[in-house]
Amino acid sequence: MKIKQVMASFGLFLVASSMTHAQQAPYPVARVSLVTHSSPGGGTDVFLRDFSKQLSTVMKTSFSVENVRGGSGATAVAAVAKGAPDGSIFYGTTPTYIQTTLLSKPPVGYDGLDPMLIVFLDPELIYTRADSPHKTLADVMAFAKANPGKSRWGASNPASLERIAMEKLARAAGVKVPIVSHEGGADQMIGVLNGTYDLGIGEMQELQGQLEAGKIRLLATLSETRLQGLPKLPTAKEQGFNVVVRKFRGLASPKGLPDSVAKAWEDAARKVMELPAYKAEYTRENLTPMVLGREAARKFTTDFAAETVTSFKELGLLK
Structure with a gap:
């Protein structure tokens, strides 16, 4: 009888150990x-x-x-x-x-x-360099309308949400501007900082460093409402440009x-x-x-x- 009880207890121990091992199984690759x-x-x-x-x-x-x-x-x-x-x-x-x-x-x-x-x-953010003469999104659009061919905007690669968003923004403003594509936001940022582009577009993760360094200025968010962390930054929509995108x-x-x-x-x-x-x-x-x-x-x-x-x-x- 005792042998049976011991064997039964040992069996339960093995089951419990197996379950514990399954719960703690490591990720399959290193x-x-x-x-x-x-x-x-x-x-x-x-x-x-x-x-x-x-x-x-x-x-x-x-x-x-x-x-x-x-x-x-x-x-x-x-x-x-x-x-x-x-x-x-x-x-x-x-x-x-x-x-x-x-x-x-x-x-x-x-x-x-x-x-x-x-x-x-x-959320997608529209920005310009800190020393740009354009203080608002409306300033950029006014310049583009008054100076055909002189304003240039940056964007990510041709099929990106950012590129499509910039195309939508140009249509909403009724302006025709060259939108130059890049493989990534870091490449685009260089063009904004050196004055090649009047506008750039990106997310806070890739803009944070230059923003904290005082190198760029945000002009708009392309969200439906203002961002909780940036309550003073207006949406493009409330500035008269009905463009909202979701990334x-x-x-x-x-x-x-x-x-x-x-x-x-x-x-x-x-x-x-x-x-x-x-x-x-x-x-x-x-x-x-x-x-x-x-x-x-x-x-x-x-x-x-x-x-x-x-x-x-x-x-x-x-x-």
């Missing part, structure tokens, strides 16, 4: 590559570096950020699509990978990856990623969002947290793509 089309210092580059720094402590694995440029993001998307679906490689998503697919029709589009997470909504930041994987890995990322992301230091950081940068796991991220991406098609048709970019 190193994760986060790929972006953005240049170093650009919005997605900064997001991935800041986010992965926090994730490393939660997921107990190492991260690296790889800047794969070219093709308005298509090169980076194709590189990740070829990767192993084992949790070792992901693409940092923004509306650009959807827009590039729709406009350029590359061999591998956004639908060649599997959306895994949506992490933030990120997201997230992650997509090669197709075939196990559900368990996707769930590990969702759980880790939710924990990271609650870390006091990171919460203070993303609040300061006016990022709006919106953690969506795999199924919700898939639906969000599909809906966003449908909205983009409608917008492109209205702009005459798609038939």
Whole structure:
């Protein structure tokens, strides 16, 4: 009888140990590559570096950020699509990978990856250099109208949300200006700082350093309402230019990623969002947290793509 009791107890111990081990199972790979089309210092580059720094402590694995440029993001998307679906490689998503697919029709589009997470909504900001003679958005538009061909604006790559937003802004103001594209926000910033461009567009993460250094001045946010962290900054809409855009930041994987890995990322992301230091950081940068796991991220991406098609048709970019 005692032998049976001992064996039964030992069996329960093994089950409990197995459950504990399953709960504490380590992430399946020791190193994760986060790929972006953005240049170093650009919005997605900064997001991935800041986010992965926090994730490393939660997921107990190492991260690296790889800047794969070219093709308005298509090169980076194709590189990740070829990767192993084992949790070792992901693409940092923004509306650009959807827009590039729709406009350029590359061999591998956004639908060649599997959306895994949506992490933030990120407001777009219009800015100029600090010593610019243009003090308001209306000043820039007035100059562009009075001096055809002399005003130039910067933007990210041709298929980016930023480029489309600038095209919308020009239409709303009734001006025709050259809008010069770059592979990332850091390259565009140089053109604004040296006076090549009267306007630039970007997110607070990539503008913060130059803003704190007093090198640039914000003129408008392209959000529906004023930002909580920048209550004095007017929207473009309230300044008479009805342009509102929505940018997201997230992650997509090669197709075939196990559900368990996707769930590990969702759980880790939710924990990271609650870390006091990171919460203070993303609040300061006016990022709006919106953690969506795999199924919700898939639906969000599909809906966003449908909205983009409608917008492109209205702009005459798609038939």
